[in-house]
Amino acid sequence: MTRGIHGSVVACLVAGLLSVAAPASADDESVLGQDGGSLILVLDGSGSMKESAGGQTRMKAAQKSLRTVVDRLPDDSKVGLRVYGSTIEDGKGSCKDSELLVPVGDVDKAKLKAGIDKLKPLGNTPIAYSLKQAYKDLPKEGPRSIVLVSDGEENCGGDPCKVARDLKKKGADFYVDVVGLQVDAKSRSQLTCVASAGGGTYYDVSDIEDLPSTLTRTSVRAARGYKEAGLPVEGAESASADAPEIEDGQWLDTIGDTGAEHYTVPDPGKGTLHVSASTRTTSPELSATEGLSISLTSADGTECGDSASISVQGSVNQKAPYAVDLTSTPADRKDCGKGPYVVSVEPPQVEGVKPLEVLVRTEPAVKTTEGLPGASESSGYSDDATAPKASGEAQPALGSPSFAGAPPVAPGLYSDSILPGETLLYRVPDVGWGQQPVCDFTLGSTPQAGDALKGGGYFEVALANVYGPTKALVTDPSATTNRVQYAGAANQPLHVAGPTVAYQNRTSSDERIRADALDGDHYCALTLFTSTPTVDEKVGEVPVTLSVAVTGDKTGEPQYASKPKQSANDAQSDDGGVGWGWIVGGLVVLAALIAGLLAAFRRRRDSDATTVDG
Incomplete structure (x- = not known):
């Protein structure tokens, strides 16, 4: 899933991810694709957070992890903090015990930490009510996300899954991600439903030591918002x-x-x-x-x-x-x-x-049209396209789930990461007449993904695509090198290329060739398909390397009247x-x-x- 808190949060928080190399610092202007919206953390302060977890209470573990995340927030991020079940133990008012500790706005690390430190596990678990309130806490515009951290299910009679679904209907730029902290099967089922209904991702933390990396990962994914422009x-x-x-x-x-x-x-x-x-x-x-x-x-x-x-x-x-x-x-x-x-x-x-x-x-x-090159061949143009792989240090680029948010990637080498269920786009600028965009992705191996996918016949299917200047799909349907079965234990390359840009492409019988009859920006996309929720969570974040090339000389430009x-x-x-x-x-x-x-x-x-x- 992909969302939008300020995009620069990504570069900062990604350094804390397990098994993924840090691409850049928070203030590194070389990170392509930085931009985004607002995020509110909704924390469980109910009595069950008193329970022991690795020699400390769940609350203490959550507080420690959240302070680490706050330390890594850049100054231009927009984050708020809400807690439920932390002031009224039971009885009247306990099912509306949901308090906004820090309003969503320009980050104030001192206030965020003070809010985190004052949390005390005490009362009930009004998740549905708190989701409604958290939605009201967010701005009325831009990409918005709620990240819910809970160790149990709703116990105030609400239906948080329905609430998340109803809130999601309000627009495509809103998501609910959920972190389940040592939850039982019944609670996991409800929290997974909340994330799915809210268009987000469920993260299951059974080992308290994994909480810092999971919270970091959640913030990273919340940073890539669907952006529109015009x-x-x-x-x-x-x-x-x-x-x-x-x-x-x-x-x-x-x-x-x-x-x-x-x-x-x-x-x-x-x-x-x-x-x-x-x-x-x-x-x-x-x-x-x-x-x-x-x-x-x-x-x-x-x-x-x-x-x-x-x-x-x-x-x-x-x-x-x-x-x-x-x-x-x-x-x-x-x-x-x-x-x-x-x-x-x-x-x-x-x-x-x-x-x-x-x-x-x-x-x-x-x-x-006399003298103009003929239409591109309708098959083989992707697999047969060759281009030298870019070398040197990879520049971080934050792929986007939208055309408008896709970072510009001129010929060169780039680094990113992807989660199962995501599609990330990258914009290849100014592909001219007679030229062909070529993108070579590599899904990196990680011990975490390898362990999750070994045995049991599990794998994650990955697919690379190309879109033309009108945003229509121009991938060769006969291509074979643009799809792999990612098993986690070894690097997996994917190769994709668009047809050669030609005016006469519009005369082709193939609709994908016809869709690439103009010069201009093209888009390369990488999709990592889902397997099962449990396997996807265990696979976690997969490192990505992208080598971009534009082959061919600019030739065949039509002479317009x-x-x-x-x-x-x-x-x-x-x-x-x-x-x-x-x-x-x-x-x-x-x-x-x-x-x-x-x-x-x-x-x-x-x-x-x-x-x-x-």
């Missing part, structure tokens, strides 16, 4: 000429709150229009299927060529982002008349509101700084998310009085 836009509820106009660039909206989203795009004339829509998998069940579809029509509803759609399954996609792309040529639009045209994006058939990124790129007409349009995003940042439109866009979309969620909440409240408090 200029703000709010799609219309109906397909008409009154829908908001989106020009070349990336736009940010939400989907799932009102149904299909509709936008108008300018007439590209004799040029080609490329539009893609992307979001992320949020279905809590790995067997669930969701997807997007996109179409282009005239203002009167006449279809302009075929629509496009994508469907993904959780067990295959592992909560990675996905995109559907549509290419519209003059021939596709011949029956539509002149523009502007309407782009319609149909939502996934799943509950919840989530961010939607819409990418528009207008490609001018070419003067001639006119100059390509400037991206609206570039226009927003012509002063050399970060485009304010992107920043405002994030705020507007977050506001829209909240508004949509409130509306959905009101509708649910009217029909279901048991819906969780907002």
Whole structure:
């Protein structure tokens, strides 16, 4: 799972991980991909924390470990602290005994340590109530995480699993991770459910000596938040000429709150229009299927060529982002008349509101296609691609579960880590005409993973993929070197490459070749599939090395009849700084998310009085 507390927390905390080398210090600006949101720790202060654990009480062990974590927090992290069951032993009020000791905000290490030190194991275990309160403690925007540390199950009559599920429905940028401290089977079942329903990970600590590394690992994974980016836009509820106009660039909206989203795009004339829509998998069940579809029509509803759609399954996609792309040529639009045209994006058939990124790129007409290289071969282009492996010291790069958050990785060597169930993306900038992105991943061996996977026939399947400039998948489906069975005891290499970028790729009969007919940024992705919850937890964090290359000379650039349009995003940042439109866009979309969620909440409240408090 991947979340967002301030990304620089990762570089600091990762140094404490067992079996994984420290990539960088907290203030090392060379760490690629730093950025994130807010985290609140929710600690069990109930009477059961008095029990002995390795010569000390569970509470003392937790306090010692948490002080270590606090010491490693960089100054720009945003962390809060809440405790339950620590002030009222039993009776009236004990099931609402949940206290915010340190509000979420710029880190104050002294206050955090003081809050940790004052904890006394005393009362009941109101987990459900505390999760509701912790959600209210978090900011209203940005990636947010709750990390719950508990040694037992709910005993106040609440249903923490339902609460976590209801809270998760409020948005894709919120997660609940859980650390179970020497719990019995019944408690483990409930806490595992809480983590799963909250879109997070359950960590089981049976040996108290493992608690410091587990808490560190939890903080590390909480640091990689799904990030979205784009200029703000709010799609219309109906397909008409009154829908908001989106020009070349990336736009940010939400989907799932009102149904299909509709936008108008300018007439590209004799040029080609490329539009893609992307979001992320949020279905809590790995067997669930969701997807997007996109179409282009005239203002009167006449279809302009075929629509496009994508469907993904959780067990295959592992909560990675996905995109559907549509290419519209003059021939596709011949029956539509002149523009502007309407782009319609149909939502996934799943509950919840989530961010939607819409990418528009207008490609001018070419003067001639004579002399341009032909389309890439439809098979073999990945396995047959060769590139020298990068050498030297690996630079830390924090892979992201989102396209917008993917760190830029120019040709070179990089280091990272991955957990079972994660997909991490890395952006290969400016792959030109005639060039091919090549990514070689290596999953490192660890004693922990080796012990977890030896015997019993267990292994973790790993898969490498490549996405093109429109975020569509361009991996060779016939490739064999991009998939391995990771057994933990030895390093496992994975090799993946995209097709050679060529204008004539759009003429291929293979949809993945057609999806790579533009120059620009590409994305390499690594997925480590889940096995079983118990085995995944024992495997823990797996070190990753990534060697990036871009092969081939830049050649075969088409001669356009006119100059390509400037991206609206570039226009927003012509002063050399970060485009304010992107920043405002994030705020507007977050506001829209909240508004949509409130509306959905009101509708649910009217029909279901048991819906969780907002």
